[in-house]
Amino acid sequence: MRHAFWLVVTFDAELAEIALRSLRVTLTALVIACLIALPLAALLAVRRFRWRRATIALLNALMGLPPVVVGLIVYIFLSRSGPFGALGLLFTPTAMIVAQVIIIVPLIASIAHQSLRELWAEYHDLLISMNVTQMQKMRTLIWDARRALLTAALAGFGRGIGEVGAIMIVGGNIDNATRVLTTAIALETGKGEFALALALGFVLIALALGVNLAIHWIGQTERDSRW
Amino acid sequence: MVTELFPVTLKGAETSRRGKRLVGPVDLSLDGQGLCVVLGPNGSGKTTLLRLMHGTARLTGGTVQWACDMDTARHHQAFVFQRPVVLRRTVEENLTYPLRLRGVDRKAAKAAAQDWAERVGLGQHLTRRAMVLSGGEQQKLAIARALITNPALVFLDEPTASLDGRAMREIEAILLQAKADGTRLILSTHDMGQARRIADEVVFILGGQVHETGPAKMFFDTPKTPEARAFLKGDIVE
Amino acid sequence: MKQTLLLALLTLFASGMAHAADQMRMAVTTSFHNSGLADVLLPQIANDLDLEVQLLVVGTGQALKLGEAGDVDAILVHSRAAEEAFVEGGYGTHRREIMYNDFVFVGPANDPAIIGGAGAAEDVLQRIAEAEAVFVSRGDDSGTHKKELSLWAEAGLDADTFDGWYNAVGAGMGAALNTASGLNAYVLSDRASWLNFGNKGDLVLLFAGDPVLFNQYAYLPVNPARHDHVKSDLAAKLERWLTSAPAQALIVGYTIEGETLFVFNAE
Numbered sequence: 001m002r003h004a005f006w007l008v009v010t011f012d013a014e015l016a017e018i019a020l021r022s023l024r025v026t027l028t029a030l031v032i033a034c035l036i037a038l039p040l041a042a043l044l045a046v047r048r049f050r051w052r053r054a055t056i057a058l059l060n061a062l063m064g065l066p067p068v069v070v071g072l073i074v075y076i077f078l079s080r081s082g083p084f085g086a087l088g089l090l091f092t093p094t095a096m097i098v099a100q101v102i103i104i105v106p107l108i109a110s111i112a113h114q115s116l117r118e119l120w121a122e123y124h125d126l127l128i129s130m131n132v133t134q135m136q137k138m139r140t141l142i143w144d145a146r147r148a149l150l151t152a153a154l155a156g157f158g159r160g161i162g163e164v165g166a167i168m169i170v171g172g173n174i175d176n177a178t179r180v181l182t183t184a185i186a187l188e189t190g191k192g193e194f195a196l197a198l199a200l201g202f203v204l205i206a207l208a209l210g211v212n213l214a215i216h217w218i219g220q221t222e223r224d225s226r227w
Numbered sequence: 228m229v230t231e232l233f234p235v236t237l238k239g240a241e242t243s244r245r246g247k248r249l250v251g252p253v254d255l256s257l258d259g260q261g262l263c264v265v266l267g268p269n270g271s272g273k274t275t276l277l278r279l280m281h282g283t284a285r286l287t288g289g290t291v292q293w294a295c296d297m298d299t300a301r302h303h304q305a306f307v308f309q310r311p312v313v314l315r316r317t318v319e320e321n322l323t324y325p326l327r328l329r330g331v332d333r334k335a336a337k338a339a340a341q342d343w344a345e346r347v348g349l350g351q352h353l354t355r356r357a358m359v360l361s362g363g364e365q366q367k368l369a370i371a372r373a374l375i376t377n378p379a380l381v382f383l384d385e386p387t388a389s390l391d392g393r394a395m396r397e398i399e400a401i402l403l404q405a406k407a408d409g410t411r412l413i414l415s416t417h418d419m420g421q422a423r424r425i426a427d428e429v430v431f432i433l434g435g436q437v438h439e440t441g442p443a444k445m446f447f448d449t450p451k452t453p454e455a456r457a458f459l460k461g462d463i464v465e
Numbered sequence: 466m467k468q469t470l471l472l473a474l475l476t477l478f479a480s481g482m483a484h485a486a487d488q489m490r491m492a493v494t495t496s497f498h499n500s501g502l503a504d505v506l507l508p509q510i511a512n513d514l515d516l517e518v519q520l521l522v523v524g525t526g527q528a529l530k531l532g533e534a535g536d537v538d539a540i541l542v543h544s545r546a547a548e549e550a551f552v553e554g555g556y557g558t559h560r561r562e563i564m565y566n567d568f569v570f571v572g573p574a575n576d577p578a579i580i581g582g583a584g585a586a587e588d589v590l591q592r593i594a595e596a597e598a599v600f601v602s603r604g605d606d607s608g609t610h611k612k613e614l615s616l617w618a619e620a621g622l623d624a625d626t627f628d629g630w631y632n633a634v635g636a637g638m639g640a641a642l643n644t645a646s647g648l649n650a651y652v653l654s655d656r657a658s659w660l661n662f663g664n665k666g667d668l669v670l671l672f673a674g675d676p677v678l679f680n681q682y683a684y685l686p687v688n689p690a691r692h693d694h695v696k697s698d699l700a701a702k703l704e705r706w707l708t709s710a711p712a713q714a715l716i717v718g719y720t721i722e723g724e725t726l727f728v729f730n731a732e
Contacts, residue, residue, distance in 0.1 A: 080536050081535060090536050176517075190636075190643070191639045194663065
């Protein structure tokens with residue numbers, strides 16, 4: 001335990017690199033996932049279309065998608081003998097981002113849809129009366145629910161950064177290329193190097209907390225200027 | 228106003244939901260002189276009638292005809308709801324919202340917001356979040372937001388039904404001022420006193436049917452139908 | 466403050482893009498990676514050849530699959546029969562032996578099955594089966610797992626018929642050692658993984674030295690005729706280096722706790 005703390009305190013270059021890679025992969029996945037999930041959630045809130053209920057049910061079901069299965073499917077698709085093999089993406093950070101996007105989009109869309117639906121119930125009469133376009137409705141909802149959506153994004157971040165099954169499979173845990181905190185923890189545990197694994201765990205927790213705090217802090221400063 | 232909305236004519240207009248007729252058939256023609264009050268007890272179909280005219284309730288029979296086409300008419304109308312709908316934004320952002328939707332630039336929109344906030348007595352609250360205002364303040368904000376685009380006509384659905392006397396008086400003053408500035412108003416209420424205070428014209432509605440239409444003075448002095456007489460006497464009518 | 470944060474994020478995304486001139490991917494077995502030899506060889510390869518070798522650390526079974534799919538450029542594994550099938554199937558150009566190390570039997574210090582006094586690997590397994598002493602198997606189709614199964618077969622026993630005391634964990638060498646340490650069980654490990662293992666607990670090395678336990682590593686370049694994107698020139702370059710004198714010196718000179726692990730036998 002003491003050894004683990006010492007490793008964190010000294011924070012050697014390799015540890016920093018792995019931590020940064022974790023952050024880079026998950027934040028990129030998060031941005032892409034939000035760009036997909038938030039408009040989707042808003043569309044599901046404001047528009048009645050034929051497959052709406054089915055889509056919502058599907059999203060909720062996909063929330064429980066086992067990451068390992070996502071990893072396996074992405075692996076099969078990106079493998080050189082798979083349909084997207086020519087892109088040569090397997091065992092790259094890009095592949096890890098793809099897997100994480102697939103894992104967190106349903107989660108973010110589902111949570112976002114809950115809050116956007118509530119807000120839409122509130123705004124429905126007014127916006128219908130104002131005769132605004134679908135696009136304007138979606139933009140208004142997303143902007144006005146931004147704090148709740150931030151929470152949805154944070155949930156996605158949490159799931160992404162702590163995920164190991166899928167990115168182990170599609171990233172391959174290659175040293176200096178695709179090794180991130182979670183896969184490094186799995187590796188070090190496998191070697192019986194519990195102190196190092198624990199140190200990596202501390203860094204992982206610190207990262208997750210740090211990003212949470214940073215985002216809450218941004219929300220806080222905004223609120224201060226408004227109230 | 229460049230675009231003339233009135234007269235509005237309803238011919239056999241009705242709306243039903245699941246086979247049950249909520250309003251109609253209504254035959255009615257309004258030429259929108261000043262402030263028109265749709266008067267009737269709770270559940271008589273006032274809200275639905277207003278929405279039918281505004282075009283946000285589904286017409287299941289008959290026609291609603293404005294002097295211009297429906298889209299143009301909608302563009303020059305605004306709607307204020309019984310329970311004030313405020314955006315989860317600041318007072319200022321609530322006021323600039325409809326202007327920004329119409330492509331007014333930020334600076335002009337802010338100036339108009341400042342102006343309207345002062346007109347309805349919310350000048351001190353521009354940077355506050357609308358959600359924390361009192362019910363009366365929220366309704367004043369909603370009315371200012373309706374008036375800020377300078378509409379030809381504003382529908383108000385029981386705007387003071389859940390407010391205290393002071394808020395009601397302030398809101399009536401705002402409405403009379405808007406009327407004086409040339410905005411036509413169609414307001415629904417079940418409050419006879421309010422109707423007497425502000426109406427120029429009355430549409431009396433009961434059980435989804437319009438029973439009587441006419442200048443306010445005539446309606447209150449010499450009601451023609453037994454239902455209107457009973458209502459004015461304070462009897463329970465249904 | 467927000468701008469600072471944004472700037473920090475941007476730098477984060479821009480960083481980490483610098484790499485060596487050439488890159489290739491090689492699938493290696495967990496046992497090889499756990500030996501720590503890679504940490505000695507890779508920097509020297511980067512230095513001599515300006516080549517970054519990215520290692521995918523997997524079981525022999527998966528390593529061969531990665532080669533078949535063309536997802537790696539070469540593999541370094543230790544399971545002769547499977548390797549020969551791989552080359553025969555046209556997935557690899559050829560099989561080149563590089564070096565060998567050995568497997569050892571590890572178990573609880575009090576040695577309930579008394580394998581310490583056994584004469585041969587067969588004898589060890591028979592004693593464990595007889596005593597029904599708790600045994601941990603890799604169970605992951607890796608080279609080590611295949612070796613273990615072949616040893617049971619040679620001892621005239623069938624691992625499928627074992628119950629209770631035989632635990633197939635379906636995981637890498639480290640995980641298997643962790644499990645053995647937790648259960649105080651016997652386990653077959655390659656010597657390097659065992660020496661580098663940090664969570665030995667009550668386990669000690671009980672039996673080694675039978676020539677049947679030798680563990681031959683071979684290098685197999687993936688066949689470019691099957692997958693034209695394979696970097697066969699780099700794979701050939703790496704093969705020349707792995708069989709060269711400087712590589713030999715590094716491999717033979719590599720020790721853990723004073724013990725030499727590998728015997729270089731490339732021709």
